[in-house]
Amino acid sequence: MxxxxxxxxxxxxxxxxxxxxxxxxxxxxxxxxxxxxxxxxxxxxxxxxxxxxxxxxxxxxxxxxxxxxxxxxxxxxxxxxxxxxxxxxSLRIGDELGGHLVTGHVDGLAEIVSREPVTGGEGDWGASERFTLRAPDALARFVAEKGSVCLDGTSLTVNGVEGALFSVLLIPHTLAVTTWGERRQGDRLNLEVDLIARYAARLTEARGLSA
Known part of the structure; x- marks a missing residue:
């Protein structure tokens, strides 16, 4: 984990x-x-x-x-x-859980649709950047606003969702200490959906089949 x-x-x-x-x-x-x-x-x-x-x-x-x-x-x-x-x-017992639980099992590839700076409030350390990505149709239902998603091994919060499109916000620190600073429109990233969302959807499906 x-x-x-x-x-x-x-x-x-x-x-x-x-x-x-x-x-x-x-x-x-x-x-x-x-x-x-x-x-x-x-x-x-x-x-x-x-x-x-x-x-x-x-x-x-x-x-x-x-x-x-x-x-x-x-x-x-x-x-x-x-x-x-x-x-x-890998996570060890007693480590701080600062992101969310990630298995390292990639579900599919998300594609960057756009990257744009978030204007206003910039400091000497730089500006935040908003990335809009497209999830595979089969995985889009697992991506929820204010939920968690793992992209290229980075735990991020989903800011907004519209169909298969979703957006995430990267602060200057994350852009500097990960590969996100290099990412551009058209790049594809490894996507792992939230573990809880996946199991919740499976439970709902199972209940529907047994109804």
Whole structure:
């Protein structure tokens, strides 16, 4: 489990393999002594397993394997050397739950429709930005105004919903410490809908079938 609070931005160093299985080496600032083989790390959304870890200047390099399902259903299949990704270590008992419960199981891809600054109240630290995204039709019903959503591993609050379109607001800090500052119209992001919304919808469906 994760919280959607990004703790580092890693860089893909190499990608090996094909559409059936790829191994990706990722450089980050994590202490290698704190990453055990088999540890789960959320990499811009998908929960991937560390299959090797080695020290590197300023942190470490860890490798993960991405199977065909992950490559086909997430943005991982498009990652290349130089791609920057949001990272989060798995939640430990006693950690602060500052975002919302995230499983690291990507439901689909959302597309950025527009990005615009929020005018008024800007300080020396910059301005907030509003992103409008389009969710896949099958997932749009799980996105609710003032609910939570996880995009590229980042826990965000939904500001508004209109059909399959929804908007989120990114403060300057989030834009600076995640990959969101690089995102542009047309980019696709890994989307994980809120766990509670998913189970609530399933329960409603089950009740309807049994009525």
């Amino acid at each position: 994760f919280t959607g609070l990004v703790s580092d931005v890693g860089t893909v160093l190499s990608v090996e393999g094909d559409e059936r299985l790829r191994r990706l080496a990722i450089r980050c600032a994590y202490d290698p002594a704190t990453i055990a083989l088999g540890a789960s790390i959320a990499c811009s959304g998908p929960c991937l397993t560390a299959v090797s870890v080695e020290p590197a200047e300023g942190g470490c390099i860890f490798a993960v394997d991405a199977a065909a399902e992950t490559l086909a259903r997430t943005t991982v299949g498009a990652w290349r050397a130089g791609t920057r990704i949001n990272l989060e270590r």
